[in-house]
Amino acid sequence: MNENLAALLPETILLGAAVVGLLAGSLLPRRRQWAVAVLAAAACLAGLAATAWTMATGREQTVFAHTFAVDAATGLGRLAVLGGLLLLVAMATRTVRSHARESEFYVLLLMSGAGTLVLAGANDLLLLFAGFLLAGVPAYALAAFAKDGRGTEAALKYYLLGALLGTLMLAGTAVLYGAGGSTLYSDLRTTLPHASPALVAVGSLAVLAGVLFKAGAVPAHFWVPDATDGALAPVAAHVTTLTKVGGLIGAYRLAHQVLWGTALDWPGLFALLAALSMSLGNLAAFFQTSVQRLLAYSTIGQVGYLLVAFPVAARTGLAQQSLLFYLLAYTVTNLGAFAAVTALPHARTLEDYRGLARHRPALAAVLVVCLLGLVGTPPTGVFLGKLEVFQAAVEGGYTWLAALAVANTVASLFYYLRWLAPLFRPAPHEQPSAAHRTAGRGPVATACAAATASLLLGLAGGTLLPLTTGPLLR
Amino acid sequence: MSALLWALIALPLGAGAALLLSGRRWNALAPGLGLAAAAGTFGLAVASAVFRPEASAPLFAGVRAGLRVDGLSAVLVVAVAAVTTAVLVASPGELGPRENRGRFFGLMLLFAGAMTVTVTATTLPPLLMAWEVMGATSWALIGFWWHRPDRVRAADTAFVTTRAADLGLYLAAGAAMAGGVGSLDLTALTGAQGGWRHVACAGLVVAALGKSAQLPFSFWLSHAMRGPGPVSALLHSATMVAAGAYLLLRLHPLLVATGWAAPLVAWTGGVTALALGVVAVAQRALKQLLAASTSSQVGFMVLAAGVGDPSGGTLQLLAHAAAKSALFLAAGAWLTSLGTEQLPALRGAVRRHPLLGAGFVAGALALAGLPPLSLWVAKDEVLAAARAQSPGLYALGLAAAAVAAGYSVKALWYVTRPLPHDHDHDHDHGQEQDGGRRGARGPTRSVSTPVVVLAAAAVFLGVAALPGLSGPLRGVLGGGQQHAPNPWEMALSAAVALAAAGAAWWWLPRSAHAPRTASAGKRWAADWLSMERAARAVLVRPAFALARALAAFDDRAVDGAVHHLARGGLTLARGAARADDHGLDGAVRAVAAGCRRLGAWARRPQTGLLHQYYAQAVVGFTLLLSIVLLVR
Amino acid sequence: MTFELVLVLAAGLFSVGLFGALSQQSIVMIMMGIELMIGGVIVAAADFWHFLAPAAADGQVVIVVAVVAMAVEMAMGFAVTTALYRARQVDTTDMARELKG
Known part of the structure; x- marks a missing residue:
């Protein structure tokens, strides 16, 4: 058995930093707690370096009795999550500064990130569930970080839905274990096709329920708007972005290793889920007034587009490539939008953003780039990702899905523009309103960095694409 | 030498154009200038007849405008120039100083130039252009007094009729080009291929018959009489109507080559000669009578062209030109001075102005074809040639000659009656007045002299053509001695003419006093055989x-x-x-x-309520499960 | 104790737990329902291990993970309930409906 811990370096670094940070946080004085943020950032950078080294030296392997795979999908997932964590830490500094539990914030963030990485690399049902828990529970706590009525209600809904669907996931694991005699993907791939299809269907769907909960797809999406709306902006950014990465890569691995072999119509199911997610997300976002809620529904819609890559994964190699690249681009772009929202803590509704272009041109530019990037305007990264995904769909025979996705993209332009257009209209009064007070230079800089990264991904995406095409290890 | 020919056609054309454009500005000078140009043209024509020049100029692709004075053209060029000069001498008497003399003389000279080009052309384009100019000037001249709508209508009718017939020339040109005669040379037309030769020939025949007022086109000549007298004298007796006959004379080889054209032309000429002669007999106005007789006499020329007798045809042309122009000038003078042209009203006209009257009598006798005057000699030639072709034609020609004598004597009888007594007053009054109203002036010497000269020519031309003395003429024309008439033919035609003249002279007094009701046949003939109505x-x-x-x-x-x-x-x-x-x-x-x-x-x-979220999530997953289970 | 009988027990536990989670409005009661569901899962996993694959330890690990999940969920649940009560004085889900739409 390959027990090479070096393969798990990023996860280890994150967990180690979390522990050290927890201890340091209880020892450091209140005004020095920002050191934990620095530690978290350092851990992320170290993890990124380790990932880069792994991908560059071609050290794909499965460790710990094939329960964890380090391959192209894990590599991209690590890049997205660690980069996203870096951005989150940077944007959250002002938000949680001089909070009583400032260091715990970063610790919880790191733990949740580590759990997401486990989700992305799990090759075993139990490890998947472990990652689910590790990613979810700190996020429940993060959601209630502000301890106000909205935050706690958000955490409640997040937790309860997570508990139910997590339990369903566990039940599914047990059923699949009963049907297949093992929880390892590689074993299940050989044994499940011979098991009773109904049993396999029940178990797989239950496991998928949990993973879809993490990704925020219909019908496990009910927590997304409330949690995003009620929590702090950085937390909202986390739950809508990073956990989604882990959930989708985990689902992809599950589907690829286990589900395609069975005799059930999984592509059709995924297509249905994709269609429902994108439609519901976009339609419900039309008339939102709260900024964070609008972004929440927008992420549900984005999950729909991401899920388009699933039905065709068995037929075209473009599916994995498009999914991973889209995830990376989506992470950066969504975090940019949330960074802009974080930078303006007093502007909660669309009305508050009126006239922003005059007072905060940098943030207005970031919003324009990121929101239009989420629509899929060239030359951002999401445009390239969407292009790849739609191409994969058409190649795989799901042209109707691609057409629906295009229609939804056009429809989504409406609510983004509903937000963007007032930016450029003159403010009701000359003085910058209270709503336009920024939280400081940190979040603004983070926002600009995220927007720039999104544009760079779009322009230089071609160089990254070959990194995404490695096979999934069993 | 070609410069002579170019000068010959440039002089009348240029002088005519200049006078036309000057209009009333040089009204006083116009007659003198016109006469000088006409005299110059006459001199150049005589020189051309002597030197026989040739000229040619490129026109367009492969086609040249060629002119040449050969035997036929030489005679005609001199004749045209001579008659033009004579008529222009007489013109100022017809047109008072208040008329637009510049326009009149310009148009007359233009016409003369165009006629000269017509008779010297060797290729179709200049022939066609000159043909059209002739038609145009004829229209302008007939309608000279354009304030009178009836005269303008008459001019339009004449013009439209001849113009319609002229389309035949265009047809012939097109057929010639289609038939491979790219140069459009008149002598080369016999070389056109197959059907195109027939088409070209048909077109040329139609154009010639139309211009020469043969059947069925004759009615336009009746309308043309509404122009001034000199116009009728020049155009519609000597030159334009003869141009068609000239064309047929020149193109005799083509007529023969097609096989059907020559007999058709001959018979058309013969029938016209007879029928229009009858029409002339039925007329009551002098100019109408003279017009019908023009058509009839030109019929003889056309007959000559059909049977292939160029010398006879040319002689007929010359003799008729001289006689008819003299008669028309006199008729025009009487119209001006007496205000009428109705025969019964012209009683005793010759006695009023003796010189003019003598000229008229001489011309009328010549027209009757009485021996030994020119028209008798010419008709004999033509009839001899016709007899060589077919006896029917000969008989037709003899009958026409008899009728010619008839109408000439009719005109002569009326004007030689004694003067009615009540006219003496007006005559004295008219002579004392100077200038003044039309219809009151007497003919001046300027009118009488040309009449006498032309009538004398009509009388004496016959001498030059008598067999035995006609050698020089034949040599000029280039024809042989084929068709010299026999003595018995000459005697027969002389007898016929004299008999017809005598019969007419005896019968006229009875018909003049007879009741006025005319038979249907007489009405039909008086109406020019209803050709116009038919047209x-x-x-x-x-x-x-x-x-x-x-x-x-x-x-x-x-x-x-x-x-x-x-x-x-x-x-x-x-x-x-x-x-x-x-x-x-x-x-x-x-x-x-x-x-x-x-x-x-x-x-x-x-909804914000968690238990509803729970319910919806569970229901959703159950539905998905059922979908997965049921859809395989 | 046959295989099917234990499975029926497991299914019964799971169903009761699901019913409880869906029908209760007190947060703690919902958590109880979830716990019952996990109990059912534990029974089922044990059944599967014992009767179908006793050689490997995978079934046992499933049970251990389930127990861990129970504990973690409980801890989290009570923490959230307390926090909510401290902030809003509510402990039922039908009272926590500020975030909606």
Whole structure:
């Protein structure tokens, strides 16, 4: 058995930093707690370096009795999550500064990130569930970080839905274990096709329920708007972005290793889920007034587009490539939008953003780039990702899905523009309103960095694409 | 040498154009200038007849404008120039100082130039152009007094008729080009291939018959008489009507080559000679009588062309030109001075102005074909040639000669009656007045002299053509001694002419005092054989009906189509606007409203109550499970 | 104790737990329902291990993970309930409906 811990370096670094940070946080004085943020950032950078080294030296392997795979999908997932964590830490500094539990914030963030990485690399049902828990529970706590009525209600809904669907996931694991005699993907791939299809269907769907909960797809999406709306902006950014990465890569691995072999119509199911997610997300976002809620529904819609890559994964190699690249681009772009929202803590509704272009041109530019990037305007990264995904769909025979996705993209332009257009209209009064007070230079800089990264991904995406095409290890 | 020929045609054309353009400005100088130009042309014509020059100029691709003075052209060029000069001498007497003399003399000279080009042309293009110019100047001259609408109508009728016949020339030119005669040379037309030769020949025959007022085109000559006297004298007796006969004479080889043209032309000429002679007998106006007789005499020329006797035809042309122009000048002078041309009113006209009257008598006797005057000699030639072709033609010609004697004697009888007594007063009055009203002036010497000269020529030309003395003439014409008439033929024709003249002289007094009711045949003949009515019914009325129908079609169908198209376009535009407003905008609005409704509906599941979230999630997953289980 | 009988027990536990989670409004009661569901899962996993694959330890690990999940969920649940009560004085889900739409 390959027990090479070096393969798990990023996860280890994150967990180690979390522990050290927890201890340091209880020892450091209140005004020095920002050191934990620095530690978290350092851990992320170290993890990124380790990932880069792994991908560059071609050290794909499965460790710990094939329960964890380090391959192209894990590599991209690590890049997205660690980069996203870096951005989150940077944007959250002002938000949680001089909070009583400032260091715990970063610790919880790191733990949740580590759990997401486990989700992305799990090759075993139990490890998947472990990652689910590790990613979810700190996020429940993060959601209630502000301890106000909205935050706690958000955490409640997040937790309860997570508990139910997590339990369903566990039940599914047990059923699949009963049907297949093992929880390892590689074993299940050989044994499940011979098991009773109904049993396999029940178990797989239950496991998928949990993973879809993490990704925020219909019908496990009910927590997304409330949690995003009620929590702090950085937390909202986390739950809508990073956990989604882990959930989708985990689902992809599950589907690829286990589900395609069975005799059930999984592509059709995924297509249905994709269609429902994108439609519901976009339609419900039309008339939102709260900024964070609008972004929440927008992420549900984005999950729909991401899920388009699933039905065709068995037929075209473009599916994995498009999914991973889209995830990376989506992470950066969504975090940019949330960074802009974080930078303006007093502007909660669309009305508050009126006239922003005059007072905060940098943030207005970031919003324009990121929101239009989420629509899929060239030359951002999401445009390239969407292009790849739609191409994969058409190649795989799901042209109707691609057409629906295009229609939804056009429809989504409406609510983004509903937000963007007032930016450029003159403010009701000359003085910058209270709503336009920024939280400081940190979040603004983070926002600009995220927007720039999104544009760079779009322009230089071609160089990254070959990194995404490695096979999934069993 | 070609410069001589160019000068010959440039002088009358240039002088005519200059005088025409000057109009009234040089009214006093116009007669002198015109006469000088005509005299110069006469001199150049004589020189050309001596030197026989040739000229040619490139026209367009492969076609040249060629001119040449050969035997036939030489005689005609001199004749045209001579008659032009004589008529122009007489013209100022007809046209008072208040008329637009510049226009008149210019047009006359232009006509003379065009006629000269016609008789010297060797290729079709200059012939065609000169033919058209002749027609145009004829129209302008007939309608010279353009304030009078009836004269203008007469000019239009004459012009349209000859112009319609002239289309034959264009047809011939086209057929010649199609038949491979690229140079359009007149002598090369016999070389046209197959059917095109027949087409070309047919076109040329029609054009010639039309210009020469042969059947069935003769009626236009009746209308042409409404022009001034000198115009009738020059155009419609000596030159233009003879141009058709000249063309047929020149193209005799082509007529023979086609096989059917020569007999057709000969018989047409013969029948015209007889029929128009009868028409002339039935006329009561002097100029109308002279016009019908012109057509009849030209019929002899056409007959000569049909049977292939160029010398006879030319002699007939010359003799007729001299005689008829003298007669027309006299008739015009009487019209001016006495104000009438009706024969019964012209009683005793010769006795009023003796010199003029003598000229008229001489011309009339010559016209009758009495021996030994020129027209008798010429007719003999022609009849001899006709007898060689067919006896029927000979008989026809003899009958026509008899009729010619008849109408000439009719005209002569009326004007040689004693003067009515009540006219003496007016005559004295007229002579004392100087200038003044038309119809009151007496003919001056300027009119009488040319009449006498021309009549003398008509009398004596015959001498030059008598067999035995006609050698020089034949040599000039280039023809042989083939058709010299026999002595018995000459005697027969002389007898016929004398008998007819005597019969007419004896019968006229009885008919003059007879009741005026005329028989149907006489009415038909007096109406120029109803040719004009026939032409109107067959051609003019259908053409106008077609024009009216086409105009109605254009108004209703074409314009209607345009209107309907426009209306349809507008209706289509309105429909499109409606479709856009209701359809497209409506569709867009419907989509927007639908999306709005869907957007509002999509938010409703998010009720804020967790147990409802639970319920919806569980139900959702159950449904998904059933879908997965049922759809395989 | 046959295989099917234990499975029926497991299914019964799971169903009761699901019913409880869906029908209760007190947060703690919902958590109880979830716990019952996990109990059912534990029974089922044990059944599967014992009767179908006793050689490997995978079934046992499933049970251990399930127990861990129970504990973690409980801890989290009570923490959230307390926090909510402290902030809003509510402990039922039908009272926590500020975030909606």
